[in-house]
Amino acid sequence: MFQQMQYFIAIVKNHSFTQAAVDCHISQSAISQQMKELESRLGVKLLDRRGRSFDVTAAGQYFYTHSQTILAEVDQLVSQTVKVAQPDTVDLRVGYLRSFGTAEFLQTVAQFSKAFPQVKVKITSGGHEGLYELLRTDQLELNFSDQRRALSNEYQNEFLTASPFMVAVNQGLPVATNQIESKDLADLPCILIVEDAQQAATEEAYYREVLGVQGDFVQAKNYDDAQMLIAANQGYLITNQRTQTQLDHDIVHLIPLVKGGRQLKQQYYAYWKADNSGYYIESFAELLKQNFA
Numbered sequence: 263m264f265q266q267m268q269y270f271i272a273i274v275k276n277h278s279f280t281q282a283a284v285d286c287h288i289s290q291s292a293i294s295q296q297m298k299e300l301e302s303r304l305g306v307k308l309l310d311r312r313g314r315s316f317d318v319t320a321a322g323q324y325f326y327t328h329s330q331t332i333l334a335e336v337d338q339l340v341s342q343t344v345k346v347a348q349p350d351t352v353d354l355r356v357g358y359l360r361s362f363g364t365a366e367f368l369q370t371v372a373q374f375s376k377a378f379p380q381v382k383v384k385i386t387s388g389g390h391e392g393l394y395e396l397l398r399t400d401q402l403e404l405n406f407s408d409q410r411r412a413l414s415n416e417y418q419n420e421f422l423t424a425s426p427f428m429v430a431v432n433q434g435l436p437v438a439t440n441q442i443e444s445k446d447l448a449d450l451p452c453i454l455i456v457e458d459a460q461q462a463a464t465e466e467a468y469y470r471e472v473l474g475v476q477g478d479f480v481q482a483k484n485y486d487d488a489q490m491l492i493a494a495n496q497g498y499l500i501t502n503q504r505t506q507t508q509l510d511h512d513i514v515h516l517i518p519l520v521k522g523g524r525q526l527k528q529q530y531y532a533y534w535k536a537d538n539s540g541y542y543i544e545s546f547a548e549l550l551k552q553n554f555a
Contacts, residue, residue, distance in 0.1 A: 264336060266300040267329040269293050270308065274318055274326045334537065342540040353382050354542050357396060358406040360387040361455060361505055362530070366553040367406060373553075374546050381542055389457065391464045397533060404543050406550065409529040410468055418539055420532040420547045422554045425502040427473070427519035427526040430488075430509055432495040441525075442517045444474040444500075451480040453488045453497040473500060474521045489513050502528045530554075 272282035273293070283290040301308055308322035318326065354374075358367045371383055386393070386402060390410050396402040397417075406422070413419045429442050437446060444452070452475045456462045462481055469475040480497045482488040485508045491497040492514050501509065506516055519526050532547045 263300070263303070264333065266296050266303075267325075267333060269296050270300060270322075271326060271329055271333070273297065273309070274322070338537070338540070352380065352542070353384055354404070354546060355384045355386070355402045356404045356406070356546065357386040357388060357393040357402045359390065359393065359408060359530075361389070361508075362406075362408075366550065369553050370546065370550045373549050377549075378542065378545070383546075389461050389465075391461060392457075397535070400535075400538075403538060403540075404532060404534045404546055406532050407530070409531055410472075413531075416536055417533050418536050418547075420551055422530045422532055422551060423504070424527045424529050425504040427500060427502050427528055428506055428516045429519050430492055430499040430501055430506070430514040430516055432492055432498075433513070433515045435495065435498075435515070437517070439515070439517055441520045443520055443522075444469075445476050447498050448477040450495075451478045451497040453482050453491055453499040454479050455482050455484060455488055455499075457483075469500065473519070473526065475500075485509060504528075 269282065269286055269288075272285050273279055276282045276285065279290055279294055279297075283293045286293060288296075297309065304321075304325070306321045307319050308325055310317040310319055356371075358364070371385065374381070375383055386396065388396075390407050393402065393405045393407050394410075397405040429444075429447070431437065431447070431450075435450075452469060454462055454465050454469070456465055462479070466475075466479055469479070480491060482491060482499075488497075488499045489510060492499060499509075499514075500519060501516075509516075532550050534543050534547070
């Protein structure tokens with residue numbers, strides 16, 4: 263049936279039996295016969311023939327749309343099956359969020375490399391937007407990062423963990439300690455750990471729209487620089503319970519971050535393109551999920 267599905271797709275795309283036959287390298291009578299056999303097998307009319315022309319029926323339109331998806335999945339299945347069987351080394355390019363920490367991620371890399379020695383794992387670390395761009399442009403196969411956008415059907419989105427947001431402030435800052443909103447710190451700059459101006463602009467938009475930051479921003483290159491600013495009472499840092507381990511609790515004080523009285527949480531996912539899913543990608547994602555369980 264797969265071959266007949268390909269013929270049918272060609273006919274609908276070209277809106278011509280003649281051109282479809284040329285594209286499929288068979289005779290027009292043969293492709294017409296194949297369509298009759300397909301309709302007979304399905305028990306429905308896919309094409310409403312009118313002399314030399316035709317219209318696609320509702321059933322035909324449904325079959326056309328889903329046939330393309332199925333054939334794409336079959337092609338991917340064949341490709342991945344061949345790749346698994348090949349003894350040669352293959353690459354798996356994965357990215358992880360630098361600010362999160364590496365324990366679970368590195369454990370996954372070690373387990374995966376032991377299970378699949380024929381796969382060379384190439385690792386890239388970075389910020390959310392940088393990793394997203396690498397994934398979008400096919401420079402990464404899988405990305406471990408936080409959620410900044412609405413989940414899209416263009417990607418496989420495997421939830422890994424969630425962590426409550428925290429605010430790191432100077433120990434002597436006179437603020438509430440049970441919970442705090444960003445607006446309560448409007449007079450103090452919010453510290454962004456960023457690599458460049460482009461990343462800073464993206465982070466600022468996220469911090470204002472999602473986390474409710476209302477004051478100014480100040481940039482730091484790493485957690486050490488951020489802690490120096492906090493120690494000098496020149497800013498506060500938004501982190502979460504998972505990433506707070508990178509801070510010295512003798513220097514900073516951590517307070518749960520809320521917005522409208524609701525505790526804010528940071529969601530983390532493994533992402534990969536839905537049309538690029540494969541055995542190695544899915545195996546890596548499954549190991550990563552297990553290590554966060």
